[in-house]
Amino acid sequence: MNAIALKMLMGDRLKYFGLIAGIAFATMLILQQSSILIGFTRQTGAFIRDTAQADLWIMDPQVRFSQDQVPVRDTVVQLARGVSGVDWAVPMYQGFLRGKMPDGTRLTLILIGLDDATLMGGPPVIVDGSLADMRRDKAVFIQADKPEKKLMMKRGANRPLALGDRFSINDHEAVVTGTYRGRESFFWEPVIYTTYSRALQYAPPERNSLAFVLVKVKPGHDVKAVQRALEEKTGLAVHTNDEFIRITADYILNTTGILVNFGLAVALGILIGSLVAGQTFYNFTLDNLRHYGALKAMGVSNRQLMGMVLLQAGTVAVLGFGVGAGLGSGMGWIVASQGLAFSMPWYVATFAFVSILSVCGLAAWLSLRQVFKLEPAIVFKA
Amino acid sequence: MQPAVPSAVDCRGVTKTYGEGETAVQALRGIDLDIRPGELMMLVGPSGCGKTTLISIIAGILDKSDGECRVFGDNLAAMNAAERTAWRRDSVGFVFQAFNLMPALTAAENVAIPLLIKGVPHREALDRAGAMLDRVGLGSRRHSLPSQLSGGQQQRVAIGRALVHEPRLVVCDEPTSSLDHETGHHVMEVLRDVAAVAERALVVVTHDARIFEFADRMARMDDGRITEVTDGARGAAPHGSMQ
Numbered sequence: 001m002n003a004i005a006l007k008m009l010m011g012d013r014l015k016y017f018g019l020i021a022g023i024a025f026a027t028m029l030i031l032q033q034s035s036i037l038i039g040f041t042r043q044t045g046a047f048i049r050d051t052a053q054a055d056l057w058i059m060d061p062q063v064r065f066s067q068d069q070v071p072v073r074d075t076v077v078q079l080a081r082g083v084s085g086v087d088w089a090v091p092m093y094q095g096f097l098r099g100k101m102p103d104g105t106r107l108t109l110i111l112i113g114l115d116d117a118t119l120m121g122g123p124p125v126i127v128d129g130s131l132a133d134m135r136r137d138k139a140v141f142i143q144a145d146k147p148e149k150k151l152m153m154k155r156g157a158n159r160p161l162a163l164g165d166r167f168s169i170n171d172h173e174a175v176v177t178g179t180y181r182g183r184e185s186f187f188w189e190p191v192i193y194t195t196y197s198r199a200l201q202y203a204p205p206e207r208n209s210l211a212f213v214l215v216k217v218k219p220g221h222d223v224k225a226v227q228r229a230l231e232e233k234t235g236l237a238v239h240t241n242d243e244f245i246r247i248t249a250d251y252i253l254n255t256t257g258i259l260v261n262f263g264l265a266v267a268l269g270i271l272i273g274s275l276v277a278g279q280t281f282y283n284f285t286l287d288n289l290r291h292y293g294a295l296k297a298m299g300v301s302n303r304q305l306m307g308m309v310l311l312q313a314g315t316v317a318v319l320g321f322g323v324g325a326g327l328g329s330g331m332g333w334i335v336a337s338q339g340l341a342f343s344m345p346w347y348v349a350t351f352a353f354v355s356i357l358s359v360c361g362l363a364a365w366l367s368l369r370q371v372f373k374l375e376p377a378i379v380f381k382a
Numbered sequence: 383m384q385p386a387v388p389s390a391v392d393c394r395g396v397t398k399t400y401g402e403g404e405t406a407v408q409a410l411r412g413i414d415l416d417i418r419p420g421e422l423m424m425l426v427g428p429s430g431c432g433k434t435t436l437i438s439i440i441a442g443i444l445d446k447s448d449g450e451c452r453v454f455g456d457n458l459a460a461m462n463a464a465e466r467t468a469w470r471r472d473s474v475g476f477v478f479q480a481f482n483l484m485p486a487l488t489a490a491e492n493v494a495i496p497l498l499i500k501g502v503p504h505r506e507a508l509d510r511a512g513a514m515l516d517r518v519g520l521g522s523r524r525h526s527l528p529s530q531l532s533g534g535q536q537q538r539v540a541i542g543r544a545l546v547h548e549p550r551l552v553v554c555d556e557p558t559s560s561l562d563h564e565t566g567h568h569v570m571e572v573l574r575d576v577a578a579v580a581e582r583a584l585v586v587v588t589h590d591a592r593i594f595e596f597a598d599r600m601a602r603m604d605d606g607r608i609t610e611v612t613d614g615a616r617g618a619a620p621h622g623s624m625q
Contacts, residue, residue: 011486299471376443
């Protein structure tokens with residue numbers, strides 16, 4: 001009977017391809033919206049992921065996200081180094097500063113200051129120069145990815161800032177001595193790295209200027225235990241990378257309304273997808289009611305009919321999902337290559353597959369109710 | 383005196399009422415009918431007289447309201463839905479007015495359906511279906527889709543489907559009403575030649591007077607009652623019983 005069920009499904013090519021197309025469309029909607037939301041979520045944690053050498057971040061408890069500026073006192077570094085289980089602890093400066101490029105183009109930038117001695121917490125991939133070049137006079141590193149977007153000189157030079165260029169940060173001269181590659185970030189300001197001491201020269205004077213203390217836990221020590229000890233010793237918030245990423249994502253997604261907007265978009269994707277896929281499959285079954293009636297008259301049990309309808313639903317769900325996922329991935333690849341937020345981890349694909357399977361299952365169940373209610377005597381009606 | 387022959391179909395006082403209360407419609411009003419093995423019984427009468435309701439009850443796809451109906455000794459009223467489904471699968475072949483062939487299946491696959499329902503392996507079912515198509519004169523069209531066959535050929539495929547699992551009872555609902563005279567005649571010849579065997583009963587509902595000649599007996603119905611049972615052209619002796 002399985003062969004008959006599949007032949008019924010695929011016999012009418014127009015309806016069959018319509019079904020697959022409907023489910024593929026639904027899959028694409030769900031995958032696209034979910035992947036963009038996940039993409040945005042991941043981008044919010046880009047800076048933290050780029051600074052992954054450390055295990056723990058010490059910060060003021062009022063810090064709400066990775067670019068939030070609530071400095072702590074400089075002595076925290078020494079306090080942290082005194083805690084048992086700490087391998088190393090280094091300061092990190094972070095601040096939003098104003099800059100001016102050689103042709104006069106003004107910009108707002110995020111300046112990161114790394115520990116002068118170790119340069120720990122630096123960008124993950126150096127493209128031009130070496131990390132040690134950051135110790136040169138007035139040295140800064142700029143991002144190598146798509147500089148024309150964030151570091152374009154628009155007032156005459158008409159080119160992006162490049163290696164060897166001199167520009168000013170807060171009216172202090174800086175020289176580009178290296179470039180790096182980092183993750184695409186949710187924040188649009190260019191991130192510029194320099195040493196901690198030089199960052200303090202660039203930044204306006206404040207009583208406290210230490211944004212974070214990065215801590216590496218000694219091998220063999222429990223990160224959670226060291227985290228608790230640091231909290232007790234410093235009285236500050238101490239987060240693992242994952243915790244800090246989650247805190248940042250939660251804050252940004254909730255305060256910007258992205259979560260609500262994209263949550264609604266995902267829900268709409270599921271709803272529209274469900275309606276398209278469900279309605280198409282339901283209509284397909286209704287179109288075949290007469291044949292199901294004939295089969296019932298000939299002695300096919302409701303259990304066998306259920307198997308046939310579920311096989312048809314499962315087949316179109318798998319094929320439709322495959323086509324939709326392929327198209328969705330292709331479109332996502334194009335979108336992502338343009339630097340836009342798009343991330344399709346396995347759990348998004350699983351979520352979409354389960355959604356599509358559920359929708360087809362629901363449509364099959366609704367269809368089966370019609371099939372079960374069907375009087376086989378219908379076949380004697382002309 | 384009529385010799386006692388065990389009935390293939392034995393209906394006594396069968397009634398069928400659709401709906402309830404003031405909207406109730408009595409489709410059958412106490413039907414007594416017996417059909418013998420090997421017999422081709424035609425149920426004839428005007429539209430709405432209850433012919434289709436009666437064969438639906440005899441074939442076990444519709445519940446009667448009252449009375450008793452036994453088919454080859456099986457009391458359909460005593461069976462639950464699953465038992466009746468299994469009984470239809472094993473004992474009944476259907477020929478429908480609109481053929482009801484699956485458009486996506488070839489002629490052989492359509493004929494094989496009753497065997498596949500019974501769990502016969504796919505290959506064996508197709509082989510037996512091919513042999514059945516040979517018997518109805520369509521051996522060369524086993525790979526054709528219904529849309530590639532004429533009306534008469536489609537009905538012959540439907541006859542093959544009704545007989546392939548060798549049921550004891552074959553019910554045909556207006557098998558020639560969608561066909562021209564010549565084709566309808568040919569279809570009835572096939573039905574008579576292939577289906578009519580001693581152990582099997584055929585019930586044909588029709589109002590097509592052109593095929594009355596194929597009947598062993600004819601039961602005339604009107605307003606939910608059998609008004610007359612007569613010998614058909616093939617009937618050997620006057621053994622009609624109008625109760």
